[in-house]
Amino acid sequence: MIVLASAPSAGETWLSWVLMVAAALASGLLLAGPALRRRYPAAWWMCIGYPAACIRVARTWRPLMAGCGLAVSRKAALTVVSGLVGNGAPPPQPRVPRRGAVRLAPGGFWFLVRLLPGQVPEDFVNAAPAMAHDWEVHAVRVTTWKPGVVRIAAMAADPLKDPRIPKQRGAERLLRVVVGVLETGTQWVFDLRHIPHWLIVGATRSGKSTLINALVAGLAPQPVALVGIDCKGGMELSLYGPRLSALATNRAQAVKLLAALVDETQDRMELCRADRVRNIWGLADDKRPVPIVVIVDEIAELFLIAGRSEKDEAQAAATALVRLAQLGAALGVYLVVAGQRVGSDLGPGVTALRAQLGGRVCHRVADPGTAEMTLGDLNPDALQAAQSIAPEDAGTAVLASADGWERARSRLVSEEEAESIAAEYAHLTPYLPALADGAGGFTVHLERLDRDE
Ligand SMILES: Nc1ncnc2c1ncn2[C@@H]1O[C@H](COP(=O)(O)OP(=O)(O)O)[C@@H](O)[C@H]1O
Ligand SMILES: [Mg+2]
Numbered sequence: 001m002i003v004l005a006s007a008p009s010a011g012e013t014w015l016s017w018v019l020m021v022a023a024a025l026a027s028g029l030l031l032a033g034p035a036l037r038r039r040y041p042a043a044w045w046m047c048i049g050y051p052a053a054c055i056r057v058a059r060t061w062r063p064l065m066a067g068c069g070l071a072v073s074r075k076a077a078l079t080v081v082s083g084l085v086g087n088g089a090p091p092p093q094p095r096v097p098r099r100g101a102v103r104l105a106p107g108g109f110w111f112l113v114r115l116l117p118g119q120v121p122e123d124f125v126n127a128a129p130a131m132a133h134d135w136e137v138h139a140v141r142v143t144t145w146k147p148g149v150v151r152i153a154a155m156a157a158d159p160l161k162d163p164r165i166p167k168q169r170g171a172e173r174l175l176r177v178v179v180g181v182l183e184t185g186t187q188w189v190f191d192l193r194h195i196p197h198w199l200i201v202g203a204t205r206s207g208k209s210t211l212i213n214a215l216v217a218g219l220a221p222q223p224v225a226l227v228g229i230d231c232k233g234g235m236e237l238s239l240y241g242p243r244l245s246a247l248a249t250n251r252a253q254a255v256k257l258l259a260a261l262v263d264e265t266q267d268r269m270e271l272c273r274a275d276r277v278r279n280i281w282g283l284a285d286d287k288r289p290v291p292i293v294v295i296v297d298e299i300a301e302l303f304l305i306a307g308r309s310e311k312d313e314a315q316a317a318a319t320a321l322v323r324l325a326q327l328g329a330a331l332g333v334y335l336v337v338a339g340q341r342v343g344s345d346l347g348p349g350v351t352a353l354r355a356q357l358g359g360r361v362c363h364r365v366a367d368p369g370t371a372e373m374t375l376g377d378l379n380p381d382a383l384q385a386a387q388s389i390a391p392e393d394a395g396t397a398v399l400a401s402a403d404g405w406e407r408a409r410s411r412l413v414s415e416e417e418a419e420s421i422a423a424e425y426a427h428l429t430p431y432l433p434a435l436a437d438g439a440g441g442f443t444v445h446l447e448r449l450d451r452d453e
Contacts, residue, residue, distance in 0.1 A: 041157075045107055049156055053109055053135060054102045060134045065096040068127035072096075072116050106185070108137070110153040112145055121150045128152075129384070139385075159183055160396050160409040175291060175334070177218030179211060180395070180410040188399070188408040190215055192293065195359040195401055196329035200338040201374040202363025207395035208338040209236045211361065212295055213413040215336065216240050220425040225292045225432055227261065229254045231301035239418040242426035245292070246435045254302055255313050257435065258320035261294060261333065264434040265324060268331040279330035290430045291332040294324065299339035303346040318349020325356035340366070342373050360400045364389040375400045 037044040065071045071094040097119070100112040113124070121144045128140040137154040145151040163181040175192040182188045190198070202208045216237075219226060225245040228237035234249035241247065248254040268280060268289055280288050296302065305314045325335050337357060344351050354373070362374040362382070371386040375398060382405035386398040395410045 042106065045156060046104065050104050050109060053137070053154070053156070056135050057099075057102050057109075057111075061099060062093070062096050064127075064131060064134050066094060068123075068130050070097060070116075070119065070123060070127060072118070105153065107157060107159060108153060108155040110151060113150050113152055115148050115150065124150050124152065155183070158393075159185060160393065160407060163409050172218075172222065174222055175219075175224065175293075177215055178411075179214040179218065180408055183407040188410070190218075190359075192291075192334045197325050197335040197357045198337065198359035198361065199342065199354060199357035199374065200336065200361045200363070200397075201340070201342055201365060201370060202338075202361075202397070203340060203366045205391075205394060206363035206365070206389075207397065207410055208363060209297060210395055210412060211363075211397070211410040212236070212297060212336065212338060213239070213418050214411045216243070216295065217413050217418060217421050219293060220421050221428070223290060223428065223430070225290050225430040227257065227292055227294045227435070229257065229294065229296045229302065230298070232298055236297045237295065239415060240422040243422040243429055245429055245432050251302060251310070251313050251317065255316045255320070258317055258324070260435050261292070262320050262323050264292070264432070265327045265331045265333050267434065268333075269327065272331070280332040289332060290432075291334065292432070293334045293336065296321070296335070296337045296339075299337050299350070300341065300346055303350055305347070314347055315349065318347060318353065322349060322352045322356060325353060341370050343369065358401060361397045362386040362400070363395075363397045364391060364393070375405070 062071075073094045074092045095116060097116050098114045102109050102111045115121070115124075121142060124142040128142050131140040131152070132138070132154070135154060137156050138158045140152060140154045143151050143153070160181070160183060164185075173191075177190045178187045179190050180188040200208050200211055213236075216226060220240070220243045226240065226243060228234070228240070228244045228247040230237040230247065230249060231251055231254055234247055237244065237247060238249075246257055248257040271287070271289070272278065272280060272283065275283055275287070277283055280291075283289075302317045303314050305311050321335065321337070324333055328334060335357065337353070339346075342350055342354050360374050362371055365371045365374070365386065368383070368387055371383050375382045375386060382398050382400050385405070385407055389396050389398075393409075395412065397408055397410070399406050399408055
C-alpha cells in the first residue's frame with residue numbers, strides 16, 4: 001500500500017491552529033481554574049459554574065424525575081395505540097413536570113416547576129437530595145411558589161463555610177440582636193419580643209456557648225438584665241460576670257435563683273393587673289420593670305439526678321422554668337436554654353419546658369432522635385438539614401420556629417471580646433432587688449442602672 005504524503009492545505013493549517021489555541025485555553029483554564037475560582041467566586045459562578053449547571057439540569061431533568069418517581073406514565077391505551085401505529089417505535093415517554101428557565105442567583109440558580117396532577121410539593125422536597133447530587137451542588141431547597149408551582153433553588157457551595165456577618169444596620173432595637181448570618185446572606189436575628197423563649201441544642205463543641213456569647217454580647221449594651229444559670233461551675237457564663245445581674249453556678253443556687261425569678265414575675269403580674277394592662281409594654285415608661293433575659297447553659301446539669309435529695313431540686317428547677325416560660329413573655333422575662341439533649345430521660349419536666357420554648361436552634365447533634373426532638377414537632381423537613389451538619393462546621397445550625405426553617409451560622413465571639421464587652425457595659429447592670437433579697441448564695445450585682453445616662 002502506498003501512503004501519499006501531501007502538503008497540508010490552507011484550510012487544514014487554519015483548523016489545526018484553532019484546535020491548538022482551544023487546547024491551550026482549556027488547559028490554562030484547568031490549571032488556573034481553582035485559583036480563579038477562589039479569587040473571584042462570583043465571576044467564576046456567572047461565567048462558568050452557572051452555564052455548566054444549566055446544561056446539567058437540562059440533561060438530567062427527565063431521568064431525574066423518572067428516578068425519583070415524579071414522572072407519570074402515559075395512559076396504557078395510548079401506549080398500545082402507539083405500538084400498533086408506530087411499527088415497533090419506542091412507546092411514548094412518561095410525562096415529566098414542566099420546568100421554567102434556569103435563572104441565575106448569587107452562588108446558585110433557581111427555576112419554577114409546574115406540578116403534574118396528583119403531585120404535592122413534599123414529593124419534590126423528598127427528591128431534593130437526589131437533585132443536589134445529580135447537579136453537583138451543595139444543597140437544593142424546594143418551596144411552594146403558588147398553588148401548583150414549586151420553586152427549586154440550588155446553592156453551588158455552602159455559604160456558611162466562610163460567612164461574612166452583615167453589620168447591624170440602623171439603631172439597635174430593644175431585645176433584638178444580630179447573632180450571625182443566615183444561609184441567604186442576611187442577618188440572623190434573635191428578636192426576643194417576637195419569639196420570647198429559645199431552645200438551643202447541640203452536641204459538645206457544636207457551638208451552643210458561642211451562640212449564647214454572641215447573644216449576650218448584643219444584649220450587653222441594652223437596658224436589660226442578664227441572669228445566668230451555668231451549673232458547670234459557671235465556666236461559660238462567668239466571662240460576662242460583671243454584666244450579669246445574677247449568676248448561679250450550681251443546682252442549689254439555681255433553684256433559689258429561679259424561685260426568686262418566679263416571685264419577680266408574680267410581682268410584675270400584680271403591677272400589670274393594678275394598671276389594667278396585659279403586659280409590661282403597656283405600662284408607663286417610668287413604671288416599666290427592666291426586661292430580664294435568663295440564660296441556662298447546659299440544661300442537663302439542672303435536670304439530671306443521682307440521688308433522692310437531688311430529685312426534689314431538679315423537680316423544683318423544672319417547675320420554676322416552665323412557670324417562667326408560661327408567664328414570662330408578657331412580663332418581660334425571656335428564657336434561652338441550651339443543652340446537649342432534650343429528651344424525657346432528663347425528667348418529666350423537660351417535655352413541658354420544650355413545648356414552651358417556641359424558638360429552636362439545632363446545631364450538630366449526636367443522634368437523629370435529638371434533632372427530631374428539637375425540630376421535629378415544628379418542622380420535619382428541617383431534620384435532614386440538621387443531620388448533615390459536619391463537625392468542622394461548628395456554629396452552623398438549623399433554626400426553626402412557627403415561621404419556617406433556615407440554616408445559619410453564629411458569629412464567633414472570642415473570650416477577650418466577651419470579657420471586654422462585659423467590662424465596658426458593667427455600669428448598665430440593673431439592680432434587681434427581688435433577686436438580691438432572695439440572696440441564696442448566687443452572685444448578685446447591685447450596681448444601679450442609671451436610666452438618665
Ligand atoms: N460560629 C462559629 N464559627 C466558627 N467557629 C465556631 C463557631 N461556633 C463555635 N465554633 C468553634 O467551636 C468550638 C466549640 O464551640 P462551643 O460554643 O464551646 O460549643 P458547645 O458549647 O456546644 O460545646 C469553639 O471553641 C469554636 O472554635
Ligand atoms: Mg458549651
